[in-house]
Structure formats: C-alpha cells, structure tokens
Amino acid sequence: MALSQDLAAAIAKAKLTTSSAATKIGVTYPSLKSVLDGKSFPNARSLGKYAKFLRVAQSKLQASVEEEKDKAGRRPGRPAKAAGAKKTTKKAAPKKAAKKAGRPAKAAAPVKAVDKRVVRSLEASLKSIDQLRGKIEAALKNLG
Numbered sequence: 359m360a361l362s363q364d365l366a367a368a369i370a371k372a373k374l375t376t377s378s379a380a381t382k383i384g385v386t387y388p389s390l391k392s393v394l395d396g397k398s399f400p401n402a403r404s405l406g407k408y409a410k411f412l413r414v415a416q417s418k419l420q421a422s423v424e425e426e427k428d429k430a431g432r433r434p435g436r437p438a439k440a441a442g443a444k445k446t447t448k449k450a451a452p453k454k455a456a457k458k459a460g461r462p463a464k465a466a467a468p469v470k471a472v473d474k475r476v477v478r479s480l481e482a483s484l485k486s487i488d489q490l491r492g493k494i495e496a497a498l499k500n501l502g
Contacts, residue, residue: 361408361423362396368412369394383411399423 369379380390384407385400392398393408400408400423409416 360396360426361399361419362394364412365390365394365408379411383407399427 365379369376372379372382374382376391376394377387380387383390383404385404389398389400389404393400405420405423406416409419412419
C-alpha cells in the first residue's frame with residue numbers, strides 16, 4: 359500500500375481531521391496534505407514522525423518511500439544530515455550606508471485657500487446643529 363493510503367487509513371481509524379493529525383504527527387498541515395495527495399514525500403527530518411504515527415519502523419518506511427519515488431520517476435532527495443549535526447549559517451555582511459539615488463523628493467504642496475462657499479455651508483450646518491441641541495435640552499428639561 360502507498361504511504362498516502364496508509365496515512366489516510368490511520369487518520370480515519372484515529373477519527374482525526376487532517377489538521378489535528380498534522381499536529382499529532384508533528385508536521386505542518388500543508389506538508390501532510392501534500393503527502394496525503396501524493397504530491398510529495400516526507401523529508402528525512404519528518405520521516406521518523408510519520409513512522410511513529412503509523413507505528414512502523416523508520417527504516418521500513420524509508421524503504422517504502424524510496425520505492426514509491428522510484429515508481430513515480432522522481433530523483434532522490436538530498437542526503438539527510440547526521441543526527442546532532444550543527445546547522446551552518448552564514449552571517450550576512452554588514453550593510454553599507456545606502457546612497458540616495460534618483461530624484462530629490464518633491465516639496466510639500468502649498469495649503470490651498472478654502473472656498474468661501476464651503477465655509478458658509480459649514481457655518482450654516484453648525485447653526486442648525488446648535489438649534490437642534492437647544493431643542494433637545496429644552497425637551498430634556500420638560501421630562502426631568
């Protein structure tokens with residue numbers, strides 16, 4: 359049976375959703391989904407997690423995956439790092455002061471004068487708001 363079918367059967371038997379199964383296995387949802395869909399195979403780091411979930415030996419699962427890769431015509435992946443091997447990371451070179459390139463920034467646009475009609479309209483609106491406020495205050499006095 360293929361790995362994707364074995365996983366699907368184990369997930370169904372455990373009555374888990376794909377998302378909860380991914381959490382239980384210890385892999386991401388997209389990783390599990392692509393393995394279930396047969397689009398990819400587990401990498402060397404996650405193979406042990408899948409083996410533990412399926413309750414099979416990691417070497418047996420590794421052999422099964424390699425066999426499936428051969429059938430699918432896929433080339434083998436990068437060899438796994440030894441357990442406990444340190445990850446090597448290159449430190450980034452310090453950033454150099456960036457030269458300002460291109461055109462200089464535009465000057466701020468001057469503030470435009472406000473149209474007199476707009477001012478009159480706003481004043482009229484404020485006057486009507488004040489009148490309404492007065493009416494509301496009078497109504498509240500009558501109630502209280």
